[in-house]
Amino acid sequence: MSYRKRVPEFQAVIMAGYGNGLYPLTEENNMPKALLPVVNQPMISYQLAWLESSGVTDVIVVSLTSGSKKLGHYLDRVYEGQLHISMEVVDDNTGTADALAAIKDKINTDFIVISCDLLTALIPHQLLDMHRSEDPTVTALFFEPLKGEGGASGSSKVKEVTQYVGIDGSNSQLIYLNNSDDMDSDEFSLRLSLLEKHPVMNVSRLLQDAHLYVFKRWVIDLIAEVSNKRTMASIKEHVLPLLVKSQHQRVLADREGVTKAVEAAIAANPGTQKLALSLSTTQPPENEEASAGEWKSPVTCKAFVLPKEVYCARGNTIPNYFEINRYYTKITDKDRNPGATSQVQTQVGADCLIGDDTRIGERSSVKKSTIGSHVTIGKNVKIVNSIVMDHAIIEDNVRIEGCIICNGSKVCEKSTLKDCEVGGGFRVEKETTARNEQLVDFQEQ
């Protein structure tokens, strides 16, 4: 019996970006976005688990130079899953699309691109099956973000750009994408020819791009091709809109080389469809559109809209990161208080998670919070609605509400912090009172 080398159906690329929206958590002295803990597990482990359950075996993690060491360490030494992971490092400030172009030669099949901050309860095959059965150029996941519980959500409020997403109501084709800031402010306008092809079009401003895409192989050639000509920084802002538009605009598709890229892909891999049809007794499907002399776009984009009851969130901003932690803390089936090194008279709420080797002093109370490992919490401390990462020290009589305390930082006694982010290794002097502040070491970059 001979074994043939298994050709994977999809390769996966995890984009481990910097996390601009998460400053100061992702500063050099803390950790890169991919490693930020969600219920004391790095974020990236969730995508890895997701990919593993989808049946993908080969994963490329694309990391920026900064943070690549820590991430590399995690993937090499700590990660315990079955995936075959290789890491590629690109320069800081490289966009997602450019990063793809850089790893062009490593991709041989259709591929999944996922951002390292996406956490979803979506069962992978639901999305992948859509891609398999409909055979589009790209399948993108869209979701409607949950309304946060509001309040205590850090100091930096990043305003999300509203995106208008138009999806054909009958076949989930993604036909329109626009960001509010590229539009004329007060008019929403569409070509009628588009509506003739897609008579039912659902337009939503609630849906957001989840940064989870399944692409055809040739798209990466296209990206490389176009990025030679001009910058093609981001998948969301450049590649996807280009593909969506190429569905309807022949001139654009020709000019940007989309048509050429498809033709090259078909020439390189004729596929078995034709052979199958020639052997089959069924009539080949009539190519109605071509017979009408109409231009048929080589591109189709599909949107998978996540059902509302399925959880999905992106930890790309501090408020979102908060929400995710809160959500996963609620549902986690981990041992919530493994150390149990807390004293009598301490209160730990049921919706908390405490890491290993964490000590909590007398008369302290922890509610709705996630506490990392090796954290030392003093006496009479109150922690509400906060995230405390590993190795932090919180001294006596401290009040913390709505804060994120990064790795190895220290909050000295009698401080009161509300809605603050404390950077990695930062020391909050005693009796500090702060509200809505980012407490970080100033660093000369």
Add this chain to the structure above:
Amino acid sequence: MPPKERVESSEQVLQAVILADSFDERFQPITLETARCLLPLCNVPLISYTFEFLAVAGVQEIFVFCCSHSDKVKAFVKQYGKSSNMKIHTIVSQECMSVGDAMRELDAKQLIDTDFILVTGDVVSNMKLDKVLEEHRARRQADKSAIMTMVLKKASPQHRSRAVGDGSLFVLDQSSKECLHYQPVKAFKSTRQDRRMTMGMEIFDKHPEVQIRNDLIDCQVDICSVEVPALFTENFDYQDIRADFVHGILTSDLLGKTIHFHEVSDVYAARVRSTQMYDAISKDIISRWTFPMVPDSNLQPDDCYEFRRGLVYKERSVVLSRTCVVEEKVVIGANTQIAENSVLSNCVIGKNCIIGANVKIDNAYIWDNVTIKDNCVVQHSIIANGAVLEQEVTISKGCLISFNVIVGANTTVPAYSRLTTLAEDEDDDSDATLISDPAVVGATGRGRSFKEAEVSDSEDEEVDPKNKLVNRLAFDLSILELEHQALNDSASDFESEGSDSEVDTVNPAEELDREIAQTLERAFKEGHDIDIAALELNTLRMASNSNFHEMRKRIIPGVLRNIDLTAKVGSGNTVKEVLARWGPLIGKMIHDEADQVDGLFILQRACAGLHGDISQAQKLFAPALRYFYDVDITEEDSILGWYHSEKSRQGTETERKLRDVATPMIEFLEQSSEDDEDDEDDEDDEDE
């Protein structure tokens, strides 16, 4: 406005208002002599279908609002009312010019005191309205500002029961069933504005998820509250219920009213809006899509149709000769006789008609008391009551033959003719005597061809003549291709030049050659107006599914051929005279810059083609170019574009020399123009 307490009581009589008039001229000249709602559709007056539809919906009281030919409508309604349990009233108002006027009149008369159903007198539908009414009432209970519920039927954009050129686009909120935006869609989108759907961004503030629908047939069945007529009175400029009223309500922040919709999908609903729709709906009725409203359910008291195999409906008293062939989809009314060897297919024939021998009738609608004598051919046309076709008459497709017209023997009525017996001056009530036009109806005929009132209705808005054409009878076949044609026309046809001759099969091209040559010849000989000639040529273009490039390729040489270089001034054939007379026709075939450049290539080739000798050809070319420039058929940029293109340097020797002829002009142009070439084309503007 009446007090609101009265509105809500559910014990009230369900009322409906039928607008019997359509306020347009699409069925002229037939509607000059009778009311639109009385036109027979499968031998039953149109309004009977509407009555039937409302009766099924449980309407107890109907107000029929009529303007033109109100006496006839009144008489009919009186007759109909006898056999119906509905109370039917007629309201006559001669002054009404629009739906808006009718609604204001309704408000003034204060006849309505509850929610009512508003329909037009040409609706054919088998839907039930109970759910819609229930929904509407529930909504009214909850929210007084929900003033209207539109019933919309789902059907794909190319559905045949969808009126071409009367499309509409709705933006809906599926969660609240609210209509957020309405926009009419034209068949030919000549302006950029026509080609786009545009709505206010602020809609998204309240409705984050909307649905844009282009697959709904709007047959104007509305459940209105009593505020609707009142709103028409308040806004006295509202004319159309959709374009003005719905649009006005939806865009107004002050009124704070909302309009809702109800979507139906498994029922039939359509409006006889145009002759094209008349055709489509007739076929639907024959094919029983409208069941139970089909001929054999005998809506009229005296009818007694039998339903036979092959969708043939026949009255008992019909006399068919032994050898006549009744193919499928035919309705034949009482006492009609059909003689030997005649062939009928896809047609409706009224009562008391006499059809001679060897007659071929296809796709035609022949009303009552029509006589068609031997050897006639009738295609895809409507022939009204009392008309007579003498022997060997051919009626081409798309004709409307009005009441009592007589077409003399051996006459061919050209396609899309409209014949009437009414005298020319219709405004004048004195009996202007009819002057028959023997050119149209033959020597022994009676009638004249009817000219549509020239653009009288378009003072505020420019109506593309093409949009008027598309909803005509028999235009439906080519319409699909047409639309794409129109979209691609100016941009892509120029690119495809050169290769098109291989792509096209030879026959249609030759056919088009011949037809255009004939049309031009006729135009030259009979001295047609430019507009008429252009219209005819456009018709040809649509009929042959051709594009403007093909037209230019034929028309430009056609016009040039008419020039006689040796002619004397005053003979009408010199270069100048011919161009002054017929140049505008070329202009009609040229629309944008690509067209202009294309036109110049054709001109270059045509001049060289007509006169191989450069000295002759340049006498033709130079003035023509000059003329094109002077009257702005081609603009500077296009001339320069043409001159500098590679293609103009190629071709035969004469062609190349002709380019040189243009050199002085180009120099002049280049001097006088400051180049501004920052017009980089916006990628969004290029249509596919």
